[in-house]
Structure formats: structure tokens, C-alpha cells
Amino acid sequence: MMLFILLALVVVTGGLVTILASNAVHAALGLVGTLLSLAILYVTLDAHFLAAVQVVVYAGAIMVLFLFVIMLLDAARPVSDPNPIPHVGEWAGGAAAVLSGALVLIVSTFRAPRPLEAAEAALRGGAPGPVGEVLFTRFLLPFEAVSILLLVAVVGSVALIRRPQVQDDPVLEEQSVGAGSSAPERGGEVSL
Amino acid sequence: MLEGVNTEYYVILSAILFALGLVGVLIRRTAVLVFLSVELMLNAANLALVAFARAWGDLIAQSAVFIVMTLAAAEVAVGLAIIVTIFRKRASTNVDGLAELRG
Numbered sequence: 543m544m545l546f547i548l549l550a551l552v553v554v555t556g557g558l559v560t561i562l563a564s565n566a567v568h569a570a571l572g573l574v575g576t577l578l579s580l581a582i583l584y585v586t587l588d589a590h591f592l593a594a595v596q597v598v599v600y601a602g603a604i605m606v607l608f609l610f611v612i613m614l615l616d617a618a619r620p621v622s623d624p625n626p627i628p629h630v631g632e633w634a635g636g637a638a639a640v641l642s643g644a645l646v647l648i649v650s651t652f653r654a655p656r657p658l659e660a661a662e663a664a665l666r667g668g669a670p671g672p673v674g675e676v677l678f679t680r681f682l683l684p685f686e687a688v689s690i691l692l693l694v695a696v697v698g699s700v701a702l703i704r705r706p707q708v709q710d711d712p713v714l715e716e717q718s719v720g721a722g723s724s725a726p727e728r729g730g731e732v733s734l
Numbered sequence: 735m736l737e738g739v740n741t742e743y744y745v746i747l748s749a750i751l752f753a754l755g756l757v758g759v760l761i762r763r764t765a766v767l768v769f770l771s772v773e774l775m776l777n778a779a780n781l782a783l784v785a786f787a788r789a790w791g792d793l794i795a796q797s798a799v800f801i802v803m804t805l806a807a808a809e810v811a812v813g814l815a816i817i818v819t820i821f822r823k824r825a826s827t828n829v830d831g832l833a834e835l836r837g
Binding site for chain 1: 739740741742743744745746747748749750751752753754755756757758760761762763764766767769770771773774777780781784785787788789790791792793794796797798799800801803804805806807808809810811812814815816817818819821827828830
């Protein structure tokens with residue numbers, strides 16, 4: 543219980559940093575803290591494979607992507623001009639209070655379907671083997687669909703990022719390195 | 735693992751985390767930070783799923799979390815690509831002015 547309270551405090555603190563920090567890099571690092579302590583919570587919930595995936599995919603790959611884009615776009619600067627929507631903070635706080643109140647009310651009606659010890663034994667530690675068994679037997683179609691979705695996402699993001707104009711001839715580029723390589727395509731926009 | 739914290743506590747933590755994500759989506763004005771808050775909400779849902787997986791002693795929910803994580807990765811890849819494209823056009827990712835798709 544002590545460990546849970548400690549981790550819950552870290553999770554909530556990281557979440558608060560994520561939504562309140564004025565510097566976007568700090569927000570991203572707060573989210574990294576939240577994700578890492580969530581991984582430890584997954585271990586306490588007998589989901590060892592998911593804990594590893596959480597650290598590798600979320601805290602690793604996705605957050606690196608986020609930090610990269612934050613620094614690329616100079617999004618670390620806080621937006622300072624007044625918000626066009628009046629009282630947005632109060633509305634958001636009210637919505638959050640209503641939502642979390644409703645969720646806590648629903649949770650209060652929760653009755654454990656079976657004793658925790660028996661349930662934990664059935665999980666087999668959430669090891670990669672048992673989880674993979676479920677994925678490849680009962681969830682085979684969603685698994686394949688997700689793999690196609692990942693392929694589409696990769697192709698789609700490359701297509702989105704691609705510059706629309708025709709690439710210059712690389713041989714001609716080499717001859718005029720320095721003067722010609724960056725100047726023509728910079729029309730007031732950031733070269734990526 | 736451990737001496738079994740009740741499932742309710744995990745779900746309440748998940749509710750708090752989801753509410754934090756909701757506040758972030760509503761009050762943040764940079765598109766990247768709105769995305770970070772969406773990640774917070776996805777993780778809240780994942781935490782609830784893992785807690786319920788333990789309560790029922792069934793690995794189906796854990797497999798669902800695996801699929802949610804993959805979807806989140808795809809969503810982040812496409813979303814950040816869109817943000818970069820918007821930034822190239824407008825030199826800003828402030829979501830207040832993004833109304834090009836309004837009918």
C-alpha cells in the first residue's frame with residue numbers, strides 16, 4: 543500500500559507538471575515521470591510484459607518523438623497572448639471535477655468478481671508468453687489490423703512531412719554547397 | 735505481487751489521471767501540449783484496463799492495453815506529422831487560430 547501511495551503521488555505530480563508547466567520541455571519530462579511510475583504500477587499489477595513495453599515504447603520511443611518535435615518547432619516557448627475563450631480554466635476545472643466525481647461514483651459500485659489471490663494466479667505474472675498466447679489466438683485479427691495500421695501511419699507521416707516541390711539534383715547541389723543548398727527553399731519557413 | 739492493493743484504488747488513480755488529461759486538453763494552447771495531455775488520458779485508460787485484468791484474472795485486458803499502446807504510437811506519428819506540416823504553413827502551432835477546416 544505504501545508503494546502504491548508513493549507511486550500514485552509521483553503519477554499525479556507528473557500529470558500536474560504535464561498540464562501546468564509553462565515550458566513544453568518540462569511538460570514532456572513530467573509526462574516521462576508519469577509513464578515510468580505507471581510502468582512500476584503495472585509491475586505491481588502483475589503485468590510485467592506491459593511494464594517493459596510501457597518503458598520501451600512510451601517512455602522511450604514516443605517521448606523522444608515528442609521532445610524532438612517540441613525542440614524542432616520551438617514549442618517550448620509558452621503562448622503568452624490572452625486566451626480568446628473566457629474562463630477556460632474554470633470550465634476545465636469544473637469539467638474535470640464532474641468527470642472524476644462521476645468516475646469515483648461508478649468505481650464505488652465496483653465489486654471484485656473473485657478473490658485477488660486467485661485472480662493473480664490466473665494472470666501467470668503477465669509474462670510475454672501468456673500475453674502473446676492471448677494476442678495470437680483470441681486477438682489475431684485485431685493484431686494484424688494494428689500491424690497494417692502502423693504501416694499506414696508510417697507511410698502517412700512520411701507523405702505528410704514530404705516537401706511538395708521536386709527535389710534538386712544532388713550532383714548539382716554538391717557543386718554549390720553553402721550558397722545553394724539551403725537558400726532557395728527558405729521562403730520565410732523553417733527548413734526541416 | 736505485493737499484498738494486493740484493492741482494484742478500486744487503481745481505478746480512482748486512473749480517474750484522477752484522466753481528469754488531469756482532460757484539463758490539459760482544454761487549457762493547453764500549443765498543439766504538441768494538447769497531444770501530451772491526450773497521452774495522459776490514454777495512459778489513464780490503460781491503467782484501468784490493467785487493474786481490471788488483475789481483478790478478473792484474465793489476460794484479455796492486458797492484450798487490449800498492448801493494442802492501445804500500438805494505436806497511441808501510430809496516432810503520435812501521424813499527429814506530430816500533421817503538427818509539423820501546420821507549423822510549416824503558419825510558423826505557429828497555437829490551436830486557437832486553426833479554423834481552416836471550418837465549413
